[in-house]
Amino acid sequence: MKDKIKDIKEAVAVVKDGDTVMVGGFLQCGNPQHLVRALSETSVKDLTLVSSDTGSMETTNYGLLKSGKVKRIMASYIGGNPEAGNFMVTGEAEVILVPQGTLAERIRAGGAGLGGYLSPVGIGTVVEEGKQKLTVEGREYLLELPIKANVAFIRADMADRAGNLRITGSARNFNVVMATAADHVVAQVSEIVETGEIDPNDVTVPGIFVDTIVKI
Amino acid sequence: MDKREIIARRVAMEFQDGDVVNLGIGMPTMVANYLPDDITVILQSENGMLGLGPRAEGAQVDENIVDAGGGYVTVLKGASFFDSAFSFSIIRGGHVDATVLGALEVDQEGNLASWMVPGKKVTGMGGAMDLVVGAKKVIISMEHLNKKGEPKILRKCRLPLTAMKQVDLVVTEMAVIAVRPGIGLEVLEIAPGVEQSDLIHATEADLIFSDQLKLMTV
Numbered sequence: 001m002k003d004k005i006k007d008i009k010e011a012v013a014v015v016k017d018g019d020t021v022m023v024g025g026f027l028q029c030g031n032p033q034h035l036v037r038a039l040s041e042t043s044v045k046d047l048t049l050v051s052s053d054t055g056s057m058e059t060t061n062y063g064l065l066k067s068g069k070v071k072r073i074m075a076s077y078i079g080g081n082p083e084a085g086n087f088m089v090t091g092e093a094e095v096i097l098v099p100q101g102t103l104a105e106r107i108r109a110g111g112a113g114l115g116g117y118l119s120p121v122g123i124g125t126v127v128e129e130g131k132q133k134l135t136v137e138g139r140e141y142l143l144e145l146p147i148k149a150n151v152a153f154i155r156a157d158m159a160d161r162a163g164n165l166r167i168t169g170s171a172r173n174f175n176v177v178m179a180t181a182a183d184h185v186v187a188q189v190s191e192i193v194e195t196g197e198i199d200p201n202d203v204t205v206p207g208i209f210v211d212t213i214v215k216i
Numbered sequence: 217m218d219k220r221e222i223i224a225r226r227v228a229m230e231f232q233d234g235d236v237v238n239l240g241i242g243m244p245t246m247v248a249n250y251l252p253d254d255i256t257v258i259l260q261s262e263n264g265m266l267g268l269g270p271r272a273e274g275a276q277v278d279e280n281i282v283d284a285g286g287g288y289v290t291v292l293k294g295a296s297f298f299d300s301a302f303s304f305s306i307i308r309g310g311h312v313d314a315t316v317l318g319a320l321e322v323d324q325e326g327n328l329a330s331w332m333v334p335g336k337k338v339t340g341m342g343g344a345m346d347l348v349v350g351a352k353k354v355i356i357s358m359e360h361l362n363k364k365g366e367p368k369i370l371r372k373c374r375l376p377l378t379a380m381k382q383v384d385l386v387v388t389e390m391a392v393i394a395v396r397p398g399i400g401l402e403v404l405e406i407a408p409g410v411e412q413s414d415l416i417h418a419t420e421a422d423l424i425f426s427d428q429l430k431l432m433t434v
Contacts, residue, residue: 026263026264026282026286026300027282027286028279028282028286029263029279029280029281029282029286030280052300053340053342056286075340076340076341076342076343077339077340077341077342078338078339078340079339079340085337085338085339088338097338097340097341099341099342099343099344099345099346100262100300100304100341100342100343100346101262101300101303101304101307101308101343101345101346101350102345102346104299104300104301104303104304105301105304105308107301108301119308120308120349120350121308121345121346121349121350121379122345122349123349123379123380124327124377124379124380124381125345125376125377125378125379125380126376127341127345157280167280168278168280168297169265169278169280169281169297170261170263170264170265170280170281170282170297171280172264172297172298172299172300173263173264173299173300174299174300175299176299176300176301177299177300177301
């Protein structure tokens with residue numbers, strides 16, 4: 001099997017101009033900070049960032065936005081990051097706010113081969129703007145479309161050489177669904193073990209989803 | 217006792233033994249401090265856990281265990297972790313018995329505005345829209361008046377909505393008010409020292425005083 005372990009520069013070089021990049025994590029928890037920082041230092045541009053949130057001034061999503069590489073953001077929370085707030089005012093980058101559960105489920109739909117799903121969330125709010133409404137058994141829903149990406153950066157505690165990932169605690173968050181919804185998945189991990197050393201019961205993300213492993 | 221503590225203590229009386237509850241950031245989080253000893257409530261955190269415990273201190277901190285505000289927390293016996301898509305299946309699927317959230321405005325149809333003020337810095341809705349639509353019971357915990365001293369309980373919300381017709385109960389330092397769909401707002405309890413006329417004056421919406429109006433005790 002092809003070796004999935006790469007150094008960080010090689011790993012982030014997979015991102016091309018105009019790509020959609022998913023970044024896992026919830027605030028600082030499970031955020032693949034080293035990959036995001038390394039991406040900020042490349043010369044790519046016009047990225048679409050899909051992430052639960054844009055982090056805070058202390059986290060690397062802030063650095064990525066500050067680097068001017070992002071032209072579009074899809075996130076549920078931008079409160080901790082003044083740069084994202086500025087984008088909404090200046091229009092320097094487009095900011096699309098998505099309810100957190102809708103963001104997760106749209107990514108899940110992207111990874112699960114669905115053409116979308118019907119959501120009751122956002123009816124009667126700005127979230128319904130431009131979306132098709134359907135009534136099923138008397139209840140109104142919005143047609144929410146899938147989100148996919150060219151590349152996903154995710155984070156795990158441990159990987160084996162086959163790419164199986166073990167993620168603990170609440171760091172599973174967006175890392176799990178994002179692993180399914182991108183053409184190319186890069187995992188930042190703290191530890192790499194031989195294939196077979198992670199009990200199959202403890203695999204959070206099966207290795208078939210993971211293309212590249214970067215040990216930090 | 218300050219207003220926020222009164223509100224948090226009163227909200228804490230709303231739950232049944234075994235309820236799954238999601239508490240929002242800020243004042244709603246304080247509710248956890250006042251849960252009755254004789255019931256067990258399972259706290260859900262939308263970033264991926266059931267069985268949320270108190271804030272983690274010192275050696276208890278695990279960087280992979282945070283609450284929905286990003287603060288390091290502990291988990292209780294019987295806790296479980298899951299990813300965000302699963303977490304919102306719990307929420308949207310009606311498996312959360314109650315959610316407690318703050319508000320900028322609530323109206324007599326049960327509409328809620330809590331996430332943005334046009335022209336001001338936008339933070340995003342986070343998981344609030346999903347929670348309000350998905351939870352079986354939506355409890356709003358907020359001070360009765362805004363910082364300018366104006367009513368927050370309105371005939372019709374003026375700010376952009378978080379959700380339409382989802383609020384069930386509003387708890388303020390002045391009263392406990394239920395939203396009765398198609399009827400309006402029914403005052404169930406009124407705080408000691410607050411006259412009905414005070415409450416009417418502090419509320420823009422029309423109020424119906426319950427036949428069984430009680431004193432709000434905390």
